[in-house]
Amino acid sequence: MGPLLVFPDLPIEVARALKDSGRDFQTVDGASAERHLRPDEGWIAAVLSAGPSLDRVVGFAKDLRTDLPDIPVLCVVAESEVERLAGHADVFSDFCVAPLREHEFFFRLERLVRSSEDAVGDDDALIVYGPLMINPVTYQAVLDGDPLDLTYMEYELLKYFAQRPGRVCTREVLLGQVWGYEYYGGARTVDVHVRRLRAKLGEPHAGLIGTVRSVGYRFGKSQWG
């Protein structure tokens, strides 16, 4: 995995400590710089320092998530702004209050990095969420022990969701990550397929895929409780 992404920068003593810990990082001042400098192997995680403007960081994080939906994002935020984070549960993975306490910062950062490394492991492993089991080797999905009859795109969408329980997925991210090529329905395609998937999951399980109003969808329970 590549270096840590930092936006726009970190207090000098934290940056120094990062370097000492042997963790590579790259600062960027905006979305275009991020895209320009993005390493082939991807960022291991992102640290976004809100400074005086949380909105600027939210904007950057949303852009980032559109391209890299799975990147763990740690937000460094002033105490007075913490409350506002709740409205952005879909873009941040965790947060730290500024001024940073070094131990807490490193503890949270390493936890995120580990989760990111875990996530890229085995593509062939069984995916299990409650009554749902997906076998990526045979392309078969089983719900409550009964096989689901899915088209290929329905299968891919369900697999994508099930690999990210609790995560909010925007339509744009789903289109880019699950479809990633031509399709006839535009952004509506996602809604149409989610509706089809819910129908096939059947009444008792249709709620597995929740709608997050004017944002997108979430599979399973929210990671924020």
Next chain:
Amino acid sequence: MAHVEPHVDYVLQTVSERDVGLIRMWFTDVVGQLKSFAITPAELENAFADGMGFDGSAVDGFSRTVENDLLVQPDASTFELLPWTDRHRSDRSSTEARMFCDVTELDGTPHPGDPRQVLRRHLDAAGERGLSFLVGPEMEFFYFAADHAAAGPTPLDRGSYFDLTTSDITSELRKRTIHALEIMGIPVEYSFHEDSPSQHEIDLRHTDALSMADNVMTFRLMVREIALEAGVQATFMPKPLRDVQGSGMHIHLSLFDDDHNLFADPSDPLQLSSTARSFVAGLLRHAAEITAVTNQLVNSYKRLVTGSEAPSYVTWARANRSALVRVPPTRPGREDSVRLEYRSPDPACNPYLAFSLLLAAGMRGVDEGYELPTRTDDDLSLVSDAELAARGIRPLPQSLAEALDVMESSELVREALGDHIFTWFLRNKRTEWAEYRAQVTPFELERYLQTW
């Protein structure tokens, strides 16, 4: 095309994992009849690689004088298990699946007689302009006693619009059909008992036009199959009973640019954008030309009569249900659901060709900035012919023959369907009309035999 591989792999794996015994290769002829032949799992990989050969001379619209060998190329993204195959084929323990196919020449070029590829061509052209064309049809049909041949069509219930006829066999059939549709990934928006005895309606939730045309083909087969299992005849014939409403297929249309509804404009009193207005104008101006396709049977024109809920004049309106194009009212703030409803088609049409022509007619209006005529909100069955003429309100074609005449003169329809289908369709339908004209009908016997 790098993305084809995982689709194909998915199908091959699923066929083996799920013990699929037969894979049905589905395609559609020019008049909209579903054609099917089955292959075994052993032939499947080959079918993906090279297509499957068949004799085109046996299929309407695919025949040529010289070369009749054609290929079907399965579209892996449409692979679905058939939910009703397990239950009623007791002689076979395994499951069946289906895929829609494109019909090509031996060298892989699209066959000009393949309606699915006509629609694909229109959607690709729209897609290049960033447009997606979404449709949602309301499918009406009748259930009749299966052994009605002698007595004529016999309704199975006496219910009417929205009646709750729970004990009724036909309501049970409708419920079973909806369940099977959902399993097939064809979501249903509403369903209810229609106006007429034994008439039912199932509204399909809108989706892109190609998937929807595939869905309509699947739908017609499923409704019939499930009815047949219960010894009931389901029919999409447009007007099976003289004195009650016929079966229509109102089609809801919308045009999106990514996530933006191009038909919606919140600042307009009707919430209609200028694009929507020109699109409606296109539909209206070319309505008569496309009617032979949206209403392709001799019988279709017995539904399009004044005084019924089916349109017989080329008009548009807000609420008036006798209008050809209706703009269904939507709640403020629900811009996404602003749409148009085109009301003349019947469920016996070829959905691939009908959707193609609706898009072509509407887009012609948009591209050439057609002016939208005034709205017609009054009941035209009460208006005299002279007044209609004075107001510039034209009737839809009143017979298949008239519709074919108008179609033949239409440069838009020829271009949209391509020469092959255009010529073939006219020839085939002229023959149908000629056979009809040679009939002596009960109407004539009743009316003339004693009197003259």
